[in-house]
Structures are given as C-alpha cells and as structure tokens.
Amino acid sequence: MQPMREPFGQQTRPSISERVIDSLDERLGVRSIWAALMDRHIPRSVNWWYTLGSATLFVFTLQVVTGIFLAAYYVPSPDHAYDSVQYIMNEVIFGQVVRGLHHWGASAMVVLVVAHMLRVIVMGAYKYPREFTWTAGVFLLLLTFGFGFTGYLLPWDEKAYWATTVGTNMAGTVPVVGGFILRVLRGGADLGAVTLARFFAFHVLLLPALIVPLVGLHLFMVVRIGISGAPDRAYEREQQARQRGYSGISGLPKRSGIPKR
Amino acid sequence: MNAEDKEEYRRHYQAEKAEGEPFFPYSVVKDTLVAMLVFLVLIGLVVAFGVPLESQADPTNTAYVPRPEWYFLFLFELLKYFPGELEFVGVIGIPTIGVLALLFLPLLDRSPLRHPVHRPRTIIVTALALVAVAVLTARAIQSTPAATGGPSRTLTAAEQAGKRLYQAQNCAACHSLSGVGGTTGPDLAGITKGHTLDEISAYIVNPKAANPASIMPAYGEKLSADEIRQIAQFLATTGQ
Numbered sequence: 001m002q003p004m005r006e007p008f009g010q011q012t013r014p015s016i017s018e019r020v021i022d023s024l025d026e027r028l029g030v031r032s033i034w035a036a037l038m039d040r041h042i043p044r045s046v047n048w049w050y051t052l053g054s055a056t057l058f059v060f061t062l063q064v065v066t067g068i069f070l071a072a073y074y075v076p077s078p079d080h081a082y083d084s085v086q087y088i089m090n091e092v093i094f095g096q097v098v099r100g101l102h103h104w105g106a107s108a109m110v111v112l113v114v115a116h117m118l119r120v121i122v123m124g125a126y127k128y129p130r131e132f133t134w135t136a137g138v139f140l141l142l143l144t145f146g147f148g149f150t151g152y153l154l155p156w157d158e159k160a161y162w163a164t165t166v167g168t169n170m171a172g173t174v175p176v177v178g179g180f181i182l183r184v185l186r187g188g189a190d191l192g193a194v195t196l197a198r199f200f201a202f203h204v205l206l207l208p209a210l211i212v213p214l215v216g217l218h219l220f221m222v223v224r225i226g227i228s229g230a231p232d233r234a235y236e237r238e239q240q241a242r243q244r245g246y247s248g249i250s251g252l253p254k255r256s257g258i259p260k261r
Numbered sequence: 262m263n264a265e266d267k268e269e270y271r272r273h274y275q276a277e278k279a280e281g282e283p284f285f286p287y288s289v290v291k292d293t294l295v296a297m298l299v300f301l302v303l304i305g306l307v308v309a310f311g312v313p314l315e316s317q318a319d320p321t322n323t324a325y326v327p328r329p330e331w332y333f334l335f336l337f338e339l340l341k342y343f344p345g346e347l348e349f350v351g352v353i354g355i356p357t358i359g360v361l362a363l364l365f366l367p368l369l370d371r372s373p374l375r376h377p378v379h380r381p382r383t384i385i386v387t388a389l390a391l392v393a394v395a396v397l398t399a400r401a402i403q404s405t406p407a408a409t410g411g412p413s414r415t416l417t418a419a420e421q422a423g424k425r426l427y428q429a430q431n432c433a434a435c436h437s438l439s440g441v442g443g444t445t446g447p448d449l450a451g452i453t454k455g456h457t458l459d460e461i462s463a464y465i466v467n468p469k470a471a472n473p474a475s476i477m478p479a480y481g482e483k484l485s486a487d488e489i490r491q492i493a494q495f496l497a498t499t500g501q
C-alpha cells in the first residue's frame with residue numbers, strides 16, 4: 001500500500017492506539033472477536049424487552065463491585081460482624097451508599113432475572129436451538145436465590161439471625177436427609193460462629209465460583225446461537241396451515257410435493 | 262420439533278438476521294440506557310429508604326417475629342398450609358416440582374410455535390404460578406408484621422430484667438427458646454400458655470418439688486423471689 005502523505009510532505013504513521021490494536025489483532029485476532037460480538041446482526045423485531053438480560057448482567061456486575069468493597073471491611077464472626085457493618089455504615093466514606101446499592105441491588109437482581117425469564121417464556125425463546133441457554137438460565141435463577149439466602153445472614157442483626165434460623169429449620173424438615181442438610185448449613189446443631197463462617201464462604205467463594213462461569217456460558221450461547229427474533233404470529237399461522245396441508249386434514253387425501261409459500 | 266421444523270426455523274431465522282441491524286450500536290444503546298435507568302432507580306432507593314440494620318442478633322430474643330427477605334415470603338407462607346408431618350411437602354415438594362417444570366420446559370412444550378397466543382398452555386400455567394406467588398406473598402405480608410428493629414413490642418422493665426437474668430444464669434445451656442439453645446431441658450418458648458406465672462416461679466425455686474425426677478438446679482437460694490418472678494415474666498413474652 002502506498003503510504004499517505006501529509007500536506008507538508010511528512011509521512012503519517014498509524015496512531016499509537018492503531019498500532020496496539022494492529023499488533024493485538026496480528027497475535028489474537030481481536031478484530032474478529034469484536035466483529036463476532038459487536039457486528040453480529042440482530043433481528044429487527046428485537047425490542048426493549050430484550051434489554052432485561054443485559055440489565056441483569058449490569059446489576060450482577062454492580063453486586064460484584066460493591067461486594068468486593070464490603071468484603072474489604074466485613075468480618076465474618078458473630079463478635080465482629082455487626083460492628084463491622086456498623087463501621088461501614090457510619091465511618092467508611094460512601095459506605096452507606098455502597099452497602100445500600102448492594103442491598104437494593106440484590107432485590108433488583110431478583111426482579112430483573114425473573115422479568116428476563118418471563119420475557120423468554122412469553123416469547124418461546126427457550127425453544128430450539130436455545131434449550132441449553134435456558135437450562136443454564138434456570139441454574140442462574142437458583143444461584144441468584146442462593147446469594148439472597150446466604151447474604152441475608154451476614155449483617156448478623158436480629159432479622160438476619162431469626163430469618164436464617166427459620167430458613168435453615170425448613171431444610172431440616174426434609175425426610176431422611178433433613179438433619180444432615182441442617183447440619184451442613186449450620187455447621188452444628190445451632191446457628192453460631194460456624195454458620196456465619198459457612199454462609200460467608202458460600203456467599204463470597206462458592207456461589208461466585210459457580211455463577212461467574214455459568215454467566216459466561218449463558219452469554220457465550222446467546223452470542224453463538226444469535227438472539228431470537230420476536231415471534232411473528234402471521235408467519236406461524238401460515239406455517240401451521242402448510243403443515244396441515246402435509247399431514248392431511250381428516251377425510252382428505254394427503255397432499256404431497258412442495259407446498260406453496 | 263422434528264428435523265423439518267428445525268430446518269424451517271433456521272431458514273426463517275437466517276432471513277430475519279440478514280435483514281437485521283448490527284448489535285453495535287443499536288442494541289448497545291438500548292442496553293446502556295436501561296442500565297443507567299436501573300442505576301438511577303437503585304440510587305433513588307438508597308437515598309429514599311436507606312438500608313436497614315436492626316439491633317444486633319440476640320439468640321434469646323424469641324419474641325422477635327422473623328420475616329424472610331420479600332422474595333422468600335411466598336415459600337414462608339406456603340409452609341403454613343402444610344403443618345406438622347406434611348411440612349416437607351411445602352418446603353421441598355412444591356418448590357422441587359416448580360424447579361423441575363422450569364428445567365424441563367423445553368421438553369414439555371415442544372411445538373415449533375412461539376407466539377404466546379399459539380401456546381396457551383404454557384402461558385396459562387405461567388400466569389397461574391405468578392398469581393399464586395403474588396397471593397402467597399401478599400398474605401405473608403399481611404400476617405407478619407414488618408420487622409421493627411427489635412422485639413415485636415418493647416419489653417417492660419421487669420421483662421427486660423428477667424431476660425438479663427435468663428442470660429446471666431445461663432438457662433440457655435439446658436433450655437431452648439424456639440429451638441435456639443440447649444436440649445437437656447424442655448423448650449421454654451410459650452411455656453406460660455400451659456402454666457401460670459406462679460407455677461413457673463415455684464418450679465424455678467425448687468424443681469424437685471413439682472417433679473422429683475428433675476435434674477434442674479434449684480434457684481430459690483441464688484435468686485430473690487422478685488428475680489425469679491421476672492424470669493417467668495420474660496418467659497411469658499416468648500413463643501407467641
């Protein structure tokens with residue numbers, strides 16, 4: 001390629017950012033990744049209801065960021081948990097806002113994930129070829145509830161303690177294995193220091209280790225398969241009519257050959 | 262869906278996509294706007310309602326009426342319809358059916374049709390499930406007073422004193438209050454429903470008088486009659 005010339009005879013060199021992108025592209029193919037993620041085509045029927053998934057993703061990211069901030073001050077022991085939360089609220093700069101965002105974000109995440117699921121149900125978007133995207137989604141829903149349940153105990157206030165007492169008691173009513181589940185959840189017969197340590201470990205280690213790869217898989221499938229278009233009633237009626245033509249309406253001889261479009 | 266339906270879907274989808282618009286910037290703009298809106302709503306909630314922190318957990322405060330997070334209220338309410346032995350039906354049975362139905366939805370609804378008016382069964386069952394959850398949640402809110410940041414009412418001075426004695430004498434080493442505490446002796450929550458305050462006070466003074474087999478220590482020497490009476494008064498606040 002002929003190098004371009006500046007008016008005063010100086011040769012332009014690619015800008016720094018272009019050169020960085022070029023060298024990354026040469027090695028990693030970043031331009032084709034960008035093309036696969038951003039230039040992919042979306043059916044025109046995709047509408048505002050389709051933003052619910054990405055809104056869930058946004059709140060999830062917010063929970064990760066605010067959660068890391070809270071974990072930097074929080075102490076998971078019955079002696080200090082409550083005080084550390086009070087410290088976050090009263091002493092740490094923006095502590096109240098960050099804890100507030102994490103608190104309301106948890107509710108928002110439940111609302112959004114359920115709304116997202118309802119939009120998928122109403123539009124039949126769980127059907128071929130997106131069945132496994134749906135399955136991953138169901139597990140994401142369960143994990144979201146798991147975060148809510150384990151996070152609720154952590155402030156170690158009255159509400160936390162008693163709601164978790166009742167919640168874990170419920171698990172104890174399961175026939176045969178109930179007692180075992182109860183001991184695993186509580187780490188003992190009663191709610192205590194081990195319970196708090198365990199719920200903290202579930203909330204910040206186990207559940208994130210499960211949900212992060214699962215969100216990744218969910219999004220991979222969404223991009224790979226492509227987002228579904230909103231269902232088209234007229235097209236489906238036509239399709240149904242054609243199929244009836246194939247299988248034969250009772251009494252009439254079966255038609256064969258290529259149906260009219 | 263049979264092979265033909267799948268083939269037809271792929272063809273139709275490719276056609277839709279070919280006429281479509283690129284993800285960037287069209288979808289990205291919408292997604293960003295909604296994310297910003299969600300963020301503003303969250304900030305609004307923090308500013309308007311703050312974030313609750315009640316008093317520190319107190320394992321002896323069984324007068325506290327527990328109330329789970331709002332999105333678990335429907336489960337909590339469901340339990341009330343399955344008392345005793347049947348409790349696990351509400352705890353595990355019904356939620357498991359719900360989760361399995363969700364997991365296997367793509368197998369339960371296999372027609373190639375996607376528009377909601379062509380899938381009345383799925384839509385109606387979903388709507389009924391939603392209504393059930395909404396009704397259960399509403400009933401749970403009605404029947405459980407909102408958490409107030411302490412016991413459902415403040416204890417009187419005597420009850421407060423009784424509570425401190427209950428803690429100081431370590432009654433919880435042997436006794437539970439609503440399942441929290443020791444198991445050597447009986448659970449004391451709601452004990453005043455079957456016994457008068459005088460009976461309970463007398464029992465604490467000398468357990469063997471009422472029950473020769475009791476291994477509970479007598480407190481008649483250690484505590485004054487007033488103090489013992491206060492413990493009984495505190496017990497009367499539990500297990501409602």
Ligand code: HEM
Binds near residue numbers: 051057130215
């Ligand atoms: C952490 C939770 C979740 C995140 C972050 C998430 C994220 C997303 C995103 C960004 C999309 C792109 C399209 C859209 O937004 O509608 C999507 C699609 C999808 N999601 Fe989720 N999702 C989550 C949970 C769920 C749940 C609970 C279900 C159902 C049980 C589900 C089922 C699906 C399906 C089937 C698609 C494909 C829809 C289509 O192609 O039209 N997801 N998800």
